[in-house]
Amino acid sequence: MLSSSKNMASQGRLILFKKNNILPCSFISNFKQIHLSSSLNFAQEAKELDLSEATENVQLEGDANETVDQEYLERLRNKSRLRPQEHNLLHGKPPYSEKFIPYHDTIRYKRKLYGRYGERSDVDPAILWPTKHELTEMIEYERVAHPDTLQIMVSRHKVKLEKEAEEMKRRENEINSRVAKLEQWKAEVVERANKKLREAQAAKERKERLVEEVRRYFGFKVDPRDERFKEMLEKKEKEENKRIKEEKKKAKQAKILARLTATASNPNTQ
Amino acid sequence: MSKNITEYALSMLRSLPRVSLSNIRDNPRAYRPTKRGRGQHGGDKHGAGNKGSGQRQNYMRLGYETGNNPFYLRFPLEPYYKGQHLRREYPPITLHQLQKLIDTNRLDTSEPIDLTAICNSGLFTILPERRQYGFQLKDEGADIFKAKVNIEVQWASEPAIAAIERNGGVITVAYYDIHSLFAAVNPIKFFRKGEPIPRRMIPYTDELAAYYSDPANRGYLADPEKVSWERFVLSQKYGYVLPCLENDPDYEMLIQRKDPRQIFQGLEPGWIINLKDKKILKPKSKELNEFYSS
Numbered sequence: 080m081l082s083s084s085k086n087m088a089s090q091g092r093l094i095l096f097k098k099n100n101i102l103p104c105s106f107i108s109n110f111k112q113i114h115l116s117s118s119l120n121f122a123q124e125a126k127e128l129d130l131s132e133a134t135e136n137v138q139l140e141g142d143a144n145e146t147v148d149q150e151y152l153e154r155l156r157n158k159s160r161l162r163p164q165e166h167n168l169l170h171g172k173p174p175y176s177e178k179f180i181p182y183h184d185t186i187r188y189k190r191k192l193y194g195r196y197g198e199r200s201d202v203d204p205a206i207l208w209p210t211k212h213e214l215t216e217m218i219e220y221e222r223v224a225h226p227d228t229l230q231i232m233v234s235r236h237k238v239k240l241e242k243e244a245e246e247m248k249r250r251e252n253e254i255n256s257r258v259a260k261l262e263q264w265k266a267e268v269v270e271r272a273n274k275k276l277r278e279a280q281a282a283k284e285r286k287e288r289l290v291e292e293v294r295r296y297f298g299f300k301v302d303p304r305d306e307r308f309k310e311m312l313e314k315k316e317k318e319e320n321k322r323i324k325e326e327k328k329k330a331k332q333a334k335i336l337a338r339l340t341a342t343a344s345n346p347n348t349q
Numbered sequence: 350m351s352k353n354i355t356e357y358a359l360s361m362l363r364s365l366p367r368v369s370l371s372n373i374r375d376n377p378r379a380y381r382p383t384k385r386g387r388g389q390h391g392g393d394k395h396g397a398g399n400k401g402s403g404q405r406q407n408y409m410r411l412g413y414e415t416g417n418n419p420f421y422l423r424f425p426l427e428p429y430y431k432g433q434h435l436r437r438e439y440p441p442i443t444l445h446q447l448q449k450l451i452d453t454n455r456l457d458t459s460e461p462i463d464l465t466a467i468c469n470s471g472l473f474t475i476l477p478e479r480r481q482y483g484f485q486l487k488d489e490g491a492d493i494f495k496a497k498v499n500i501e502v503q504w505a506s507e508p509a510i511a512a513i514e515r516n517g518g519v520i521t522v523a524y525y526d527i528h529s530l531f532a533a534v535n536p537i538k539f540f541r542k543g544e545p546i547p548r549r550m551i552p553y554t555d556e557l558a559a560y561y562s563d564p565a566n567r568g569y570l571a572d573p574e575k576v577s578w579e580r581f582v583l584s585q586k587y588g589y590v591l592p593c594l595e596n597d598p599d600y601e602m603l604i605q606r607k608d609p610r611q612i613f614q615g616l617e618p619g620w621i622i623n624l625k626d627k628k629i630l631k632p633k634s635k636e637l638n639e640f641y642s643s
Contacts, residue, residue, distance in 0.1 A: 171625075194543030197625030204630050207543055207621050208637055218640065229551055229570060232558035239555065 173200045289315045437482045439504045442473060444512055445490025451498070461499040461605050461614060464525065464533045477530040486520070488512060499603050501569070510567055511583050517592035519603050523569040524561050526550040529612045536613065540622040545632070548610045548618040548641060569609060610642075617641070 159166065164174035173196045175183070182188050190207055192200040209217060227235075293311045294301060301308045366372065386392030397404050412421045450456045455470040464483055467473050475481045483503025491512035498518040505522050513520045525533055529549045532539040539546075551570070552558045561568040564575035565582075584591035594603055610618055619641030621630040632638055 190543035191541070192543070193623070194541040195625070197623045197628070199625070202543075204621070207630065208545055208619075208632055208634075211636060214636055214640055225550070225553065229558055229562065232552070232555045233562050236555035236559040 171199070172196065285319070289319065434480075436480065438480055439483055439485035440473070440475065440481055441487045442467065442484045442502070443487040443489035444494040444509055446473075447486070447498075447500075448490060448494050448496060451496045456498075458496055458498050459599070459602060461501065461602065461607075463501040463523075463607070463614070464503070464530075465536060465613065468534050475530065475534045477527050477534060482527075482530065483525055486510075486513075497597075497599070497603075499605060501607070505567065507583070508587075511587045511589070514580055514583065514591065515587070515589045517594075517597060517603075519594070520567050521569050521606060522561060522566055523607070523609075524549075524552045524557060525612070526553070533612050537624065540624050543621065545619050545621050545641070546612060546616055548643075549612050551609065569606070 167174050173192055186206055189202045193202040289312060292315055397406055402408055412419050450470055451458055456462055456466055485504035486502045486509040488506050488508035491508050494512045495516060497516050501521045501523050505520060510520055528547050552561055560566055562570045564571035564579040580591055597603060607614055619632050619637060
């Protein structure tokens with residue numbers, strides 16, 4: 080960068096010098112030499128021009144005194160004050176003709192140069208494709224990243240869908256079978272609640288009855304928290320329980336007896 | 350004389366005030382002068398305040414609320430955002446919009462229409478970097494849609510397919526992987542990279558593979574015969590007469606399809622497009638040709 084701008088400056092100075100003076104032919108040829116050697120920006124163009132050819136041109140110019148080197152004229156006409164790289168960009172050329180940062184050596188940069196400036200970029204198109212090594216790497220990557228063929232993927236998806244459908248079906252059947260039993264379960268819940276209520280009611284009535292009996296035994300209104308009352312109540316409850324137990328026992332015996340008599344009367348049924 | 354002087358001195362001494370707290374001099378270093386601070390603001394705190402993490406400029410981590418239950422942890426999970434960063438997006442384009450593009454000469458119906466053509470209209474874009482995987486064709490405006498097109502989108506609804514086919518057109522849904530999308534959305538940008546055109550990859554998930562292999566979706570991987578059967582089935586379902594493709598004057602255009610590996614119509618994977626010199630470079634090496642044609 081720095082060197083190129085410096086060169087431009089030196090060129091500019093030389094051009095100015097030339098502009099202000101009518102120069103003999105020999106001096107022009109000298110200048111040409113100096114110019115060629117110092118120009119790095121236009122190295123490409125300089126390459127094309129042979130030094131001997133240049134001197135020849137100049138000699139011709141000296142003779143005709145009207146035709147001037149085209150390049151020189153171009154440079155003379157370039158009053159844009161653009162930096163060389165910008166000037167190149169404006170005219171569709173690659174900005175730099177020399178590399179000066181490591182990025183310029185990369186394949187990526189060269190590919191981009193070719194993509195933008197085509198054959199003018201002087202990039203060998205062979206580097207645009209992956210190398211053999213890169214190709215094997217790419218193939219290996221694809222093999223690992225996408226191991227399955229299309230058919231496998233589609234069939235796997237089909238199996239997955241079938242599985243999901245099956246699961247759905249199973250769940251639906253489960254729900255249907257439960258819904259069929261729903262009314263029965265509802266009735267059971269109501270029955271259970273009623274039974275609980277009935278039992279609570281019966282227990283309450285029994286308690287009241289016992290309390291009433293105790294009161295009648297004492298013959299006057301007794302405080303239920305009284306010790307005597309409590310004692311009596313306990314006693315009554317015990318009696319009641321005993322009675323119930325006996326009743327139960329009797330009922331059981333009667334049942335057994337009935338069964339025995341039944342078996343005795345017709346033994347064939349056994 | 351000397352006596353007088355002595356007398357005089359003594360008398361003077363007697364008349365002088367006694368030494369007291371009010372007239373004795375301060376002890377040396379009893380008072381310290383105020384310091385002169387250095388710097389623009391007299392050596393102050395430099396705007397960092399007094400005391401604490403503010404002064405020491407060791408700020409608390411973001412979201413920390415000095416022992417409170419932090420805001421960002423205060424609420425339970427938001428599971429509907431799970432995998433949001435991996436989800437694919439298919440920006441919509443309606444049949445109405447498509448008709449407008451055709452009517453305003455932004456799309457050429459004498460050529461197959463694809464993602465690149467729609468993007469080149471300049472009115473629709475796909476951002477592959479935001480996981481937009483292409484256009485989905487919506488059925489809005491299906492009744493006014495009158496164009497006969499050979500269109501390729503990335504997702505299409507059933508009524509949209511019916512609307513296209515009722516007018517004698519054909520539709521294909523095709524998958525583009527993300528690298529192919531970058532190339533397809535902005536071909537000039539891609540060609541200026543100087544890279545060979547990549548191969549279009551096959552779908553990467555089972556769901557996508559199934560979708561693009563399904564003739565009912567007009568998938569690009571489906572069997573063409575099954576697709577033509579599905580065309581008939583759909584016409585029966587929606588109740589229209591399916592125009593016969595074979596008798597169509599644009600038959601050649603309508604049966605054009607890209608290869609599943611192809612991104613651009615007429616350009617094959619592995620080629621390099623030199624826009625500057627208007628040249629196409631094709632690989633010669635056997636390995637490269639094998640790779641790009643596989």
